[in-house]
Amino acid sequence: MEKSWSFHIGPVYFDGAVLVMTVLTCAIIFGFVFWASRRMTLRPKGKQNVLEAIIDFVNGVSKDNLGATESRRYSLFVFVLFMFIFVANNIGLMTKIEGSNELTYWKSPTADVGVTLALSLMVSLVATLSSIKRFGFKGYIKHAFLTPAAMLPMNIMEEFINFLSLALRLFGNIFAGEIVIGLITRVGNIEVYYLPLAILLEVAWTAFSLFIGALQAYVFVLLSTMYINEKIAKEE
Numbered sequence: 001m002e003k004s005w006s007f008h009i010g011p012v013y014f015d016g017a018v019l020v021m022t023v024l025t026c027a028i029i030f031g032f033v034f035w036a037s038r039r040m041t042l043r044p045k046g047k048q049n050v051l052e053a054i055i056d057f058v059n060g061v062s063k064d065n066l067g068a069t070e071s072r073r074y075s076l077f078v079f080v081l082f083m084f085i086f087v088a089n090n091i092g093l094m095t096k097i098e099g100s101n102e103l104t105y106w107k108s109p110t111a112d113v114g115v116t117l118a119l120s121l122m123v124s125l126v127a128t129l130s131s132i133k134r135f136g137f138k139g140y141i142k143h144a145f146l147t148p149a150a151m152l153p154m155n156i157m158e159e160f161i162n163f164l165s166l167a168l169r170l171f172g173n174i175f176a177g178e179i180v181i182g183l184i185t186r187v188g189n190i191e192v193y194y195l196p197l198a199i200l201l202e203v204a205w206t207a208f209s210l211f212i213g214a215l216q217a218y219v220f221v222l223l224s225t226m227y228i229n230e231k232i233a234k235e236e
Contacts, residue, residue: 005103015112022109025088029080058082058221065225074228077126082221085110085119085170089213093177093205110216111175113167120167123224124159131231144231166223173216177209 005016036051044052058079062071071078092108109115132140145155184201 017107018112029083062225066229082217086217093209108174111178113171116167116171124163127228127231
């Protein structure tokens with residue numbers, strides 16, 4: 001398993017690659033949105049078209065699962081979630097940087113299970129707090145776990161499985177992709193005459209990784225909005 005460079009503050013150790021790449025991911029998203037939203041016009045073109053297309057796509061996913069009214073309340077959260085996962089996925093799938101000490105300096109934040117667990121936990125907290133706000137704490141317990149009461153053990157297990165599967169699905173796909181890019185990189189290091197093959201493979205993988213990164217961001221957002229809707233939907 002690959003090793004990332006790390007540092008510690010007192011007794012607490014931090015994964016330096018994950019922290020740096022997470023900050024870089026946030027900076028890329030902020031920079032893109034800031035750049036694309038400058039001098040917006042009623043007739044969008046160019047960069048504004050790209051930004052609005054992403055927003056429309058994410059809003060469409062949200063509306064399909066939450067409905068037109070509820071989707072407006074979560075539109076910003078879902079947009080930021082999609083953008084972060086999309087950029088975080090692709091930032092490490094398209095290239096790889098390793099030092100002479102075989103430490104990884106460039107990777108996808110979402111290739112770290114701690115990051116995907118944190119994202120899944122955030123979705124769970126949003127869903128839970130939204131449900132408590134709508135139904136009250138007692139109503140939330142009844143709605144989430146005691147409908148019907150005989151299903152309490154299964155409902156508790158479902159909560160844990162939803163949380164874990166959301167995180168592990170994303171982590172597994174992106175981590176596997178980084179292993180592939182690492183293998184492609186090593187092909188070019190075997191012999192000089194393997195270098196053209198490695199370049200062709202990396203170009204092909206870069207194109208494919210864009211699709212994988214977008215697909216996994218879409219799946220995560222899709223499942224997240226379904227999970228939130230399940231928590232806040234009123235019974236007929």
